[in-house]
Amino acid sequence: MLVHLALGLLATGFLNRPAPTGAPAASRVRSSSAVRMAKTVDFDEDSREKLMQGIDAVANAVKVTLGPKGRNVVLERNYGAPEIVNDGVTIARDIELEDPQQNVGVKLLVEVASKTDLKAGDGTTTSTVLAQAMVKEGLKSVAAGASPVALQRGINKCARKIVTEVSKLSKPISGNDDLRSIASISTNSQEMGRIIATAFEKVGALGSTTVEDGQTLTDEIDFTEGMEIDRGFVSPYFVKNQETQSAQLDKPRVLITDRKLTNMQEMVTLLEAIVKLKQPLVIFAEDVSGEALSSLVLNKMRGVLDVVAVKAPGFGDRRRAYMEDIAVLTGATFVTEQLGITMDQVTPEMLGTAERVVVGKEVTTVISTGEHTDEVAARIKLIQKQKEEADNQFDLEKCDERVAKLGGAIARIKVGAATETELKDKKLRYEDALNSVKCALEEGVVAGGGATLAYLAGQQERILGEMEFDDEDEKRGAEIVFRAIVAPIQQIATNAGVDGAVVLETVKDSEYGYGYNAAVDKYCDLIEAGVLDPAKVTCWGVENSASISGSILTTNVLICEIPADEDEAAMAAAGGGMGMDGYM
Numbered sequence: 001m002l003v004h005l006a007l008g009l010l011a012t013g014f015l016n017r018p019a020p021t022g023a024p025a026a027s028r029v030r031s032s033s034a035v036r037m038a039k040t041v042d043f044d045e046d047s048r049e050k051l052m053q054g055i056d057a058v059a060n061a062v063k064v065t066l067g068p069k070g071r072n073v074v075l076e077r078n079y080g081a082p083e084i085v086n087d088g089v090t091i092a093r094d095i096e097l098e099d100p101q102q103n104v105g106v107k108l109l110v111e112v113a114s115k116t117d118l119k120a121g122d123g124t125t126t127s128t129v130l131a132q133a134m135v136k137e138g139l140k141s142v143a144a145g146a147s148p149v150a151l152q153r154g155i156n157k158c159a160r161k162i163v164t165e166v167s168k169l170s171k172p173i174s175g176n177d178d179l180r181s182i183a184s185i186s187t188n189s190q191e192m193g194r195i196i197a198t199a200f201e202k203v204g205a206l207g208s209t210t211v212e213d214g215q216t217l218t219d220e221i222d223f224t225e226g227m228e229i230d231r232g233f234v235s236p237y238f239v240k241n242q243e244t245q246s247a248q249l250d251k252p253r254v255l256i257t258d259r260k261l262t263n264m265q266e267m268v269t270l271l272e273a274i275v276k277l278k279q280p281l282v283i284f285a286e287d288v289s290g291e292a293l294s295s296l297v298l299n300k301m302r303g304v305l306d307v308v309a310v311k312a313p314g315f316g317d318r319r320r321a322y323m324e325d326i327a328v329l330t331g332a333t334f335v336t337e338q339l340g341i342t343m344d345q346v347t348p349e350m351l352g353t354a355e356r357v358v359v360g361k362e363v364t365t366v367i368s369t370g371e372h373t374d375e376v377a378a379r380i381k382l383i384q385k386q387k388e389e390a391d392n393q394f395d396l397e398k399c400d401e402r403v404a405k406l407g408g409a410i411a412r413i414k415v416g417a418a419t420e421t422e423l424k425d426k427k428l429r430y431e432d433a434l435n436s437v438k439c440a441l442e443e444g445v446v447a448g449g450g451a452t453l454a455y456l457a458g459q460q461e462r463i464l465g466e467m468e469f470d471d472e473d474e475k476r477g478a479e480i481v482f483r484a485i486v487a488p489i490q491q492i493a494t495n496a497g498v499d500g501a502v503v504l505e506t507v508k509d510s511e512y513g514y515g516y517n518a519a520v521d522k523y524c525d526l527i528e529a530g531v532l533d534p535a536k537v538t539c540w541g542v543e544n545s546a547s548i549s550g551s552i553l554t555t556n557v558l559i560c561e562i563p564a565d566e567d568e569a570a571m572a573a574a575g576g577g578m579g580m581d582g583y584m
Helices: 002-012 025-033 044-065 088-093 100-119 124-143 148-169 176-187 190-203 265-277 290-301 316-330 373-389 393-407 420-443 451-458 460-465 472-484 487-495 500-507 535-553 566-577
Strands: 039-043 073-075 083-085 208-213 220-225 227-229 247-250 253-257 281-285 307-311 356-359 364-367 409-415 445-447 514-517 522-525 532-534 557-561
Touching: 039 044, 039 100, 044 073, 044 088, 044 100, 044 124, 044 487, 044 535, 044 557, 073 088, 083 088, 083 420, 088 100, 088 124, 100 124, 100 535, 100 557, 124 148, 124 472, 124 487, 124 535, 148 445, 148 451, 148 460, 148 472, 148 535, 176 190, 176 420, 176 532, 190 208, 190 220, 190 409, 190 420, 208 393, 208 420, 220 364, 227 316, 227 393, 253 265, 253 316, 290 307, 307 356, 316 364, 316 373, 316 393, 373 393, 393 409, 409 420, 420 532, 420 535, 445 451, 445 535, 451 460, 451 472, 451 487, 451 500, 451 514, 451 535, 460 472, 472 535, 487 500, 487 514, 500 514, 532 535
Parallel strands: 208 409, 253 281, 281 307
Antiparallel strands: 039 557, 073 083, 220 409, 227 364, 247 356, 356 364, 445 532, 514 522
């Protein structure tokens, strides 16, 4: 019966025909299920032209947002209300073209904006405008017969020189007014700039400023003193203030362990010593349950021991890092299984100290005594080194968060808005401005409004004279950079309704700092007027745009998949999976 059924399926094509005798088994399986997609191959000018069309699509959509009089872009959403944004990288990431070859150009330019966003946190629109200008100028030189490889060398060499010149022109932040100017320019709002400057003034260089959704129509700012941990008490029986549902312990001893505390017997020696010292105790542990928890609660309620147990924050390896941070802040020994220390070996000398600990239902705040500043400073340096080695945005943010908690101050900007669309736009502006201010604190500021790059373009003869080139085409590559770096000031002027070429000619040969203030439509000393840009943002914009433009100029072949019709792709996949090769 089974033999007849198999033969019937074979005859109708629902089973594969037997493979040739010498064919390997793996080959027989692959031949029945593989679905191959055809690809297009474009060469020479055609390949670069397709890439340029994709780059233009992104850059032309993004550059309308540049400057104080830049416009917004509306992004459609399949679900929910459309977004109205002014953020370059957000707009770039939302663009996808129907033509697959052009879409490769889109992705390359998105990479420029994303890289600048990752390294500097702002300046994505400037990077996009610079990359478009460099590629456009470079393609002209390639069409004229210049060597693309030599052009790439010249572009990269000149970009590094420009970065050096920008660093020489930068000056450190001189006070809160400079912070407010940078934040105001980035957000295009004086009020938002004032809030950010206030936040940085309160928390200091090591503090952290975060952006959250507010519950009102206006923007508000809250400050938290000390290290804040996103965990609360293990049991509500530890609460001392019923009104606030919190427990405040003054000058407590602090026990930090990665163990699960369930057995009371191994803790008795330590707890008896703490009772004799008549000091409160805060326990940070992976978990406290069973006999250990009930005994702690009982002693707490009887007034024998003032104690609060808190679960360790974070998960996995990050939990261990957080616990080590708390140990450094309080001067405690981290009681961990890896050190081979058991709970019955813990002595009062291994416990840390804090000025005050406030434990709530979901949040615990630890205020340090200030006795371990050297250890905290060393820990912060270690975290900053880990940040440099981080390769994704999440790890970068967590490192900043840990530094801020150790530094002892956190500011929260609660963004208010009438609609969800306005709220998202304001949050993006705040985030960009916060990154700009951080960059300015790190590497100083230069004249804004594209004036710094325009000034360097006017110094072309001097700068080229200081550089060495292997051949004439390499020098042409450097000249491409100088023709491209004037694009931002021209675009800012265009968005303000002024002829960009006229503005460029007016400021190019002037003293450094003199430029066009598009916000008030006049020429002035931009540094005195408070129109400033972080030097780090400008440097990364030039470097990333030079990197991608050089790669595009040396492209000679573009290979892309031909997008298959959805119905045809589904039929091909179904046919391959059922083994119908050669039977249709």
